[in-house]
Amino acid sequence: MAVADSGAEPTVIADRLDIIYKVIAGQGGKGTAATALRRIMKRQDRPTIREVHAVKNVSFTAYKGDAIGVIGRNGSGKSTMLRAIAGLLPPAAGAVYTGGRPSLLGVNAAMMNDLTGDRNVVLGCLAMGMSTAEIQRRYDEIVDFSGIGDFIDLPMSTYSSGMAARLKFAIASAKTHDILLVDEALATGDAEFRVRSERKIKELRDQAGTVFLVSHSLEVVQETCNRALWLDAGVLKLDGPVEEVVAAYIKSTRG
Amino acid sequence: MPTAGETDPAALARRYGLSKSSVRPPLGAYLQELWSRRQFVVSYAAARTYAMYAGARLGSIWQVLTPLLNAAVYYLAFGVLLGTKNGIDNYVAFLLSGIFVFTFTQRCMTEGSRSLALNLSLIRTLHFPRATLPLAYVLNELNQMLVSLGILFVVVGFTEGPAWSWLLVVPAMLLQIMFNIGITLVFARIGTFVSDITQLLPFVTRTWLYASGIFFSLPAKLAEIDAPGWVVQVLAFNPISAYIDIIRRSLLEEHEPNQLPHAWSIAVVWSFVMLAAGFWYFWQAEDRYGRG
Secondary structure, rough: OHHHHHOOEEEEEEEEEEEEEEEOOOOOOOOHHHHHHHHHHOOOOOEEEEEEEEEEEEEEEEOOOEEEEEEEOOOOOHHHHHHHHOOOOOOEEEEEEEEEOEEEEEEOOOOOOOHHHHHHHHHHHHHHHOOHHHHHHHHHOOOOOOOOOOHHHOEEOOOOOOHHHHHHHHOOOOOOEEEEEEHHHHHHHOOOHHHHHHHHHHHHHOOOOEEEOOOOOHHHHHHHHHHHEEEEOOEEEEEEEEHHHHHHHHHHHHO | OOOHHHOHHHHHHOOOOOOEEOOOOOOOOOOOOOOOHHHHHHHHOOOHHHHHHOOOOOOOHHHHHHHHHHHHHHHHHHHHOOOOOOOOOOOHHHHHHHHHHHHHHHHHHHOOOOHHHHHHOOOOHHHOOOHHEEEEEEEHHHHHHHHHHHHHHHHHHHHOOOOOOHHHHHHHHHHHHHHHHHHHHHHHHHHHHOOOOOHHHHHHHHHHEEEEOOOOOOOHHHHOOOHHHHHHHHHHHOOHHHHHHHHHEEEEEHHHHHHHHHHHHHHHHHHHHHHHHHHHHHHHOOOHHHHH
């Protein structure tokens, strides 16, 4: 093992990352003829396109085995940054380099609500690129982990939001991802599931992956991560060991 | 040895074989990846079909009822009320073939234009070739089309009797599937970035419906109003007309005098061009679909 810095293998490199996205402001709902008419009658302006500069000049390097907590206030660009790492939002300037395909696991992970839980398991696994044989092998494990039990035969529309989140997490974590991005998924489960998913994240980390975790629960971040990034209004304020960053963040919120 | 932290990030990334996260793969690799997810396409389509009829009491019987009811409405309007039969003896088979072929393409376009927008959270969660979603939608519509074709075969079988020429339906269908995949991919991309297209599409498809010679025979109708000969030549380039025409050629003997010129060649060209153009056009925006 050489010097700590060059010995560890980098998995994600953000190089002066800037993300700007456009939002259509001033128009609610779909652009139907009716809303257009109403807008004209009320003499409102046409919908304007506003630019949101969500992430500003962020640079960091993540290494194999890192579990990185991303903390910051609402709207500070945490989720946006994860999307950029996942390659879902092209950067306006700078670049994100990744080894392997990052997978984004969020609470809003899509499932088909009319379908039963077990069908969703198969669909989700296929979408992640698992083979049918692999799914058959892992199926029981996924269902067990989710703790859904007999509900697995029922349509997902009958699930509580916590149950749905658990199943989604179980599916997404079934595959070993080189880079796993977790967006607040742990906040929805109950206490028992939270413990289990924390253990799962540690496991994924040990399987030589890199984990990014966005969470408002500093407790969860401290328990699962070894490093933290603090974003404030899109700017990377601090990057370092989790205790240090969390302490600084707490200090700033009190001050 | 210099520490990695000191070097340029791009060089460091290159040294460890990292690549930019939002770069789309080359077209060849993309198609290969797409092929490896074929199981997902099939399962997704099956799940969608299941979900579509899960709420209806009659369930998947609607797959048979919907095309029949559709045809009944058009028969009433055009065959009975407006009288566009124009001496077509087997008007029911004539009408059904036109409506089924047209509906196949029309549904692919309208459903496909929403295929990505409706699955945005799935796209934002998992990495997979985005073209799998519009392809699954095409598979759904193909499933419906096969049911409709079954109905058509029963009708023609009773009225005309089976014939060897029926086998030509297979290549005709394959060509239309290729065309539909292409056009679905095109509209899937447009529908994602220009959501207004879903408001506009019904008007486009309705215009297309009346220009495609579904309720009447185009050459017969044009001869009736003394249109110059080139009008038929131009209208024959409509891909839907070509697909309808080659199906009618295979099923209806009486269609022979009213055939459109060069229907098979036009159908073949449209299929290959549309398929290639669709994949190319869709792939160009592959890295941007997550933005919505």
